[in-house]
Amino acid sequence: MLYAVICTDKPGHLQVRLDTRPEHLAYLTSLGKVxxxxxxxxxxxxxxxxxxxxVEADxxxxxxxxxxxxxxxxAGLFSNVAVTRWNWTVNNPDAA
Structure with a gap:
């Protein structure tokens, strides 16, 4: 099942994002096909x-x-995180 993770940054927290970006990208890479x-x-x-x-999750x-x-x-970057079920219906490469 696919899930959309929609995150909103806290105002004034751009430096937190910049400082944490390398770890964030490494984490995303570690997820592989998930x-x-x-x-x-x-x-x-x-x-x-x-x-x-x-992301794909059970x-x-x-x-x-x-x-x-x-x-x-x-790191506390986000003011809000919403996770919801999502259906990829258009241009889904896995459905080709």
Whole structure:
């Protein structure tokens, strides 16, 4: 099952994001095929304001554990994290 992890950065926490980015990217890489795709949301100034990850997990609890393990989450970057079931219906390479 696929889950969307939608994270909103705390205002004024760009330096936390920058400082934690290497660990965050290493964590995402370590997920292997569990991670379908990921990237930041950008504000009008083109600076990151949050993150979107889509992960494959057996349950909501498992997807939430993946989100909680992210170094960004552990560093307190996010004001909000929402994890919800998601269905990839258009341009899904696995459905080809």
């Amino acid at each position: 991670l379908k795709f990921a990237g930041p949301f950008l504000g009008p100034d083109e600076k990151p304001t949050g993150s979107l990850l889509v 349950s909501l609890d498992a997807a939430e554990a993946i989100a909680a393990g992210d170094p960004y989450a552990k």
